[in-house]
Amino acid sequence: MNPNIINPQELAKLFAPLVKTSMSHFLPETILTVGFLLAIILDLLIKKSSQKKLTGYFALIVLAAAFVTSWMQWQPYVEGSTTWKGGSMIFPYMTTLIPQIGMAVVDNFAVFFKLLISLSAMLIVLMSMLSREVEERGRHNGEYFALLLALTLGMFLMPAATDLVMMYISLELVSITSYIMVGFMKENSRSSEASMKYVLFGAFSSGLMIYGFSILYGLTGTTSIVGIQAVLQSGMEAHTVNQLALWVGVILSLAGMGYKISAAPFHFWTPDVYEGAPIPITALLSVASKAGGFGLLMRFLMFGFPVDFQTGKLLLNWPLVVAVLAAVTMTLGNFAALRQSNIKRMLAYSTIAHAGYMMVGLVAVGSGLFMLAEVRSVGFHKELLPHFYEMSGMVSVMIYLVAYLFTNLGAFYVIMLIANKIGSEEIEDYKGFAKKSPLLAVSLGIFLVSLTGIPLTVGFIGKLYIFSSILTADPITHATPWVWLAVVMVLNSVVSLYYYVRVMQAMFIKQADAQTAPLTSALSVGPDGTLSYSLISKIFIFAFLVPTIVLGVYFQPVVDFTSNVVRFFSLQ
Amino acid sequence: MTVGLNHFLVIGAILFVLGIFAMLSRRNVIAVLMGVELILNAANINFIAFTRYGGVNIGGQMAAIFVIVIAAGEAAVALAIVLNIYKNFKSVNPSEVDSLRD
Numbered sequence: 001m002n003p004n005i006i007n008p009q010e011l012a013k014l015f016a017p018l019v020k021t022s023m024s025h026f027l028p029e030t031i032l033t034v035g036f037l038l039a040i041i042l043d044l045l046i047k048k049s050s051q052k053k054l055t056g057y058f059a060l061i062v063l064a065a066a067f068v069t070s071w072m073q074w075q076p077y078v079e080g081s082t083t084w085k086g087g088s089m090i091f092p093y094m095t096t097l098i099p100q101i102g103m104a105v106v107d108n109f110a111v112f113f114k115l116l117i118s119l120s121a122m123l124i125v126l127m128s129m130l131s132r133e134v135e136e137r138g139r140h141n142g143e144y145f146a147l148l149l150a151l152t153l154g155m156f157l158m159p160a161a162t163d164l165v166m167m168y169i170s171l172e173l174v175s176i177t178s179y180i181m182v183g184f185m186k187e188n189s190r191s192s193e194a195s196m197k198y199v200l201f202g203a204f205s206s207g208l209m210i211y212g213f214s215i216l217y218g219l220t221g222t223t224s225i226v227g228i229q230a231v232l233q234s235g236m237e238a239h240t241v242n243q244l245a246l247w248v249g250v251i252l253s254l255a256g257m258g259y260k261i262s263a264a265p266f267h268f269w270t271p272d273v274y275e276g277a278p279i280p281i282t283a284l285l286s287v288a289s290k291a292g293g294f295g296l297l298m299r300f301l302m303f304g305f306p307v308d309f310q311t312g313k314l315l316l317n318w319p320l321v322v323a324v325l326a327a328v329t330m331t332l333g334n335f336a337a338l339r340q341s342n343i344k345r346m347l348a349y350s351t352i353a354h355a356g357y358m359m360v361g362l363v364a365v366g367s368g369l370f371m372l373a374e375v376r377s378v379g380f381h382k383e384l385l386p387h388f389y390e391m392s393g394m395v396s397v398m399i400y401l402v403a404y405l406f407t408n409l410g411a412f413y414v415i416m417l418i419a420n421k422i423g424s425e426e427i428e429d430y431k432g433f434a435k436k437s438p439l440l441a442v443s444l445g446i447f448l449v450s451l452t453g454i455p456l457t458v459g460f461i462g463k464l465y466i467f468s469s470i471l472t473a474d475p476i477t478h479a480t481p482w483v484w485l486a487v488v489m490v491l492n493s494v495v496s497l498y499y500y501v502r503v504m505q506a507m508f509i510k511q512a513d514a515q516t517a518p519l520t521s522a523l524s525v526g527p528d529g530t531l532s533y534s535l536i537s538k539i540f541i542f543a544f545l546v547p548t549i550v551l552g553v554y555f556q557p558v559v560d561f562t563s564n565v566v567r568f569f570s571l572q
Numbered sequence: 573m574t575v576g577l578n579h580f581l582v583i584g585a586i587l588f589v590l591g592i593f594a595m596l597s598r599r600n601v602i603a604v605l606m607g608v609e610l611i612l613n614a615a616n617i618n619f620i621a622f623t624r625y626g627g628v629n630i631g632g633q634m635a636a637i638f639v640i641v642i643a644a645g646e647a648a649v650a651l652a653i654v655l656n657i658y659k660n661f662k663s664v665n666p667s668e669v670d671s672l673r674d
Binding site: 345 | 588591595605616618621622634635639653672673
């Protein structure tokens with residue numbers, strides 16, 4: 001018998017406790033997987049297409065369970081605690097290189113994104129139940145909600161993945177499911193065209209990404225990003241790592257992640273897909289899938305290529321690349337949005353611009369790492385740290401994502417309600433809409449104001465934190481290297497005001513004329529010419545409107561919550 | 573001359589470039605999807621060659637298996653979408669299926 005083969009019984013004894021603890025860390029994902037399978041069975045059991053909505057309620061329960069179990073994984077930081085670990089690996093394995101690495105990790109960073117994603121998925125399920133586009137395909141509604149659960153599972157794994165293979169699988173799980181969801185309205189030619197463009201762009205960029213991953217694996221001999229960091233750390237000193245090959249690998253990897261967050265030059269799919277997809281799916285792609293992409297990208301760059309604490313230098317100067325891409329992305333998005341006539345298309349370009357703003361926060365993450373190394377090199381400055389947490393780029397990106405969640409979902413929800421009645425998404429057809437439905441017009445106005453980033457809305461808080469993080473001076477040299485990026489961002493915010501205001505002008509100031517689209521159903525118009533909406537769809541607006549305004553004034557809880565996440569990283 | 577790591581990497585790079593060329597130049601969606609398969613297989617060749625000649629662990633071979641599985645799933649979904657495109661547009665040429673534009 002080959003002596004190298006370990007006795008299976010001994011192996012089982014060794015791994016049983018590991019699997020057991022891993023499964024308990026994997027509870028939210030397990031719930032989603034089981035829920036997805038049960039939703040398919042439920043769909044088969046329901047015969048009448050009018051009752052298919054039951055699957056939606058089931059999906060809601062599963063998502064709520066995933067939300068609660070993710071919440072229980074949250075580990076609040078206790079001042080002076082020695083047992084506080086902040087995270088644990090899922091499915092760890094031993095190597096000679098590093099004591100313990102795993103496929104995924106449960107830490108506050110991943111938990112934050114899981115909470116954000118499951119919350120937005122729940123809102124999307126509710127939104128889909130009120131959507132006319134989804135309702136028209138009644139017989140297939142069961143599949144729709146089941147796929148939504150699979151999509152959420154993929155997005156849960158994205159920010160938690162710490163292994164290149166896991167990153168690829170989670171990204172593809174999200175991509176493949178969203179190709180189907182985008183083409184959900186099969187008979188609609190716009191929807192199927194959008195899904196074709198999505199699948200071609202998606203396959204191209206994820207192909208580039210996996211090729212980049214193969215190069216990174218070849219350079220470092222490991223697929224774990226923690227391992228990559230360890231190898232680079234020692235390899236850089238010994239000059240055994242080829243810089244050019246490393247750059248090629250990283251840039252190709254960024255292609256796949258940049259496509260997920262729709263950063264230039266991988267943004268071409270965004271307007272077409274957002275315009276063709278059913279509105280709830282557009283909203284989901286613009287918020288949850290982008291949040292997952294940012295989680296993945298941040299972990300890849302921060303864990304894989306952080307600062308070398310011995311030399312105080314970045315292992316790879318990625319903040320510069322991200323800064324250039326950020327400037328290009330927001331400028332491109334804002335200027336293209338100026339000449340759009342379809343509001344979904346306009347918002348698609350605006351989400352590209354918002355991805356650019358969040359990438360500015362990502363640049364601040366890089367310079368924050370740099371500062372952390374410097375603070376450590378002069379000894380641990382305890383009084384500097386709280387300031388460091390609150391102003392760090394990571395906190396700013398997360399605050400921005402929270403702001404973006406409520407604002408953007410709210411805007412898409414109102415657009416969906418309007419499209420349900422007037423059957424159009426053209427800004428021209430919004431003329432005089434304030435008279436037809438004052439509540440919808442005012443709330444869309446507030447969401448657009450928040451997207452611009454005007455004070456007293458949550459959008460302002462998001463932008464403010466991004467600004468302060470990028471302009472935070474180095475604590476030792478007092479240098480602020482990214483002033484130009486902040487200037488580009490301010491100018492872009494001014495440009496964005498123009499196209500947001502154009503929608504408000506159409507709604508509030510202009511009068512409806514002969515060219516304005518007529519109402520599709522005469523029954524929905526009240527005696528005084530106003531559109532009537534069901535009570536539930538009106539109440540649901542406040543689920544987005546209240547956080548947009550309240551968090552714009554009272555935002556300290558969000559800041560405290562997100563600061564907890566960063567404390568974990570500083571312990572490493 | 574013995575076959576070494578470099579030979580495999582060169583084949584991988586050639587496949588990768590051919591795949592990108594096919595994706596950008598073909599006028600049929602099916603051919604574009606074949607380009608995707610070439611790119612993925614280029615990555616697979618890299619992974620397996622690095623594992624064979626690097627000899628640190630089997631992570632690369634594991635990655636290649638996952639890539640194959642995902643490629644199959646992606647191809648299935650993509651072909652279903654192409655069928656649907658043909659039903660709606662009576663064409664599978666991406667430049668003709670272009671009603672969504674600025």
